[in-house]
Amino acid sequence: MNIQQTIIPLVFLALSAPLVADEHVITTSSHRLTEVANGVYLAQTTAPLFNSNSLIIVNEEDVVVVDSHLTPAKARDLIQSIKSVTTKPITTLINSHFHWDHAHGNQVFEDGVQIIGHEYTRMKLAGTPLEETQYVLATAGNKATLARIREMLTNASEEDRPEIQKWFDLYSQQAEDWKEIAPIPPDTTLNDRMTLFRGSREIQIHFFGRAHTGGDVTVYLPAEKLAFTGDMMLQGPSFLGDGYVDEWVQTLENLKGLAFETIVPGHGNPFTDRDLISHVQAYYADLWQKVAAMHEQGIPIADAARDIDMTNHAPTLGVRRKGVDPQAVGRIYARLDGAD
Template identity: 30%
Template sequence: MAKAFASQGDLAEKKISFTEVGDGLYAFTAEGDPNSGVIIGDDSVMVVEAQATPRLARKVVECIRQVTDKPITHLVLTHYHAVRVLGASAYGAREVIMSDAARAMVVERGAEDWASEFGRFPRLFQGHEEIPGLTWPTTTFSDAMTVYLGKRRVDIMHLGRAHTAGDAVVWVPDAEVMFTGDIVEYHSACYCGDGHFADWGETLANIAAFDPVAIAPGRGDALIGREMVAKAIANTADFVESTYRPVARVAARGGSLKQAWDAARAECDQKFGEYAIYEHCLPFNVARAWDEARGIDTPRIWTAERDREMWEALQG
């Protein structure tokens, strides 16, 4: 029997957790749904990742109001994907921060990504009528920038390509805590459909070089303690490599995309098959790995139509 397209069969509400990962630092998680982060400064709050809709963003705000009444002044978006950015209007932040590369992707493919992800994630886009339009940053950076929330320093950096070409991480040096977006996941499949497999491992190594005491990942539970951080980084690297390697071998010998799909499943199903959104991600991951293995550096734009065509070719 054909599998339900993407996450259309995932309609159950998820249990929310709001976990302290450092002094005044929190990870908002929901059983494999997209995470958000919270950084409380002396006089204001920064949120990392907006959620898919204002409706979901308000759940983050409700958690914030349980621990502080300080105003939310800054919103950092680690990349351009719709499930991360379209809830931005609910925070009322005076600054919305993205990398230059992420903003360029909103220009190039933001509308198509919105339509694509709307079809993939019906539960996450409940209440989509409130979304005022594409989310645009007020502030961008190329390599790094620093924001001070009173005396608290927050460094926002591009450490390399991985989940997208414009990924940002957020580092809080006084607590040695990092918010990584979807560069690092925990017991959730990495979505690699817009990724850069050859660069991802080096970007993970750049994160590891900070020796974080805790990480709020893109999906999955908060990672507290250096041992858990190291394990999650290694597992993410294994997921990315295990996806790409068999696909690249098939491409090198002139095989077909379907043969690459079978090879990726043989490598990944046993290790990662129980991870959140695994079946959703795998066709998009294989399609992107196939392109990269054949020399296509810039990920092709996903549209709602291309999503369906690819799904039928691989998962149908």
């Protein structure tokens, strides 16, 4: 039995597949840091559990970090790992959006660290972030997984037991780490655009419109031609449960106005293929139409989610199975019914 595949949803494994090792990769006890431009590192945790990417921008005098991972413990590991590439102080943290897996490490950044995010991100994180659907579902999912592993442990052969125990320990630790979360919002907000000048480094922060959430920002380094897009642009369709699928196509069109050569997404590995943006736009436009047609006919969410066929996007995005996430359908139905 492949224990890892039994325990972890495959989608997360695919998203966290390691980059090919080369001389630009530094590995710490918790992280893999890949230098994606001069002094700019993509930080990914090496533990085989779901996490998000962070970007570390080392300037002449200071360090700017984008996204804080999913727990205070993971953020502390990140800060420790940054010390393996620089002794300069972290002065600024940027939140790409409010989702728990990108912003719930915020609290471990020191008092003097400025936290920047979109107005919407502040509104969400200053509200009741621990009651947000995605966070509630994630913690419930962790509990369910833990119960499943406990069950497996009871029935395990002597041979399988150590491997299953390892997963049990990982998920137990995660459940522990979650107890410490006390979200803090950005103390500095933008609505449209902001630029940081740090030494010779120019760091632009852009809001291109609503997409994965109501306040996704892209961090763009014009000299390095590099854009960190958070979950607004991954290497395929993003999670849509809080999304604005009807506006997202235009938001991605606006993103294309930047002269980037590399995109670092909020999950998964960097990519350079601009066509991928058009493929994802085509997917969202098509999904919106197909879901709207189901909505028009009054088809229940679960049935629509089962029946919608997006496999026409197999050649461009590798969509091989019929059906879509019910949360995506639910969200599109809600938008069609006038939800903000």
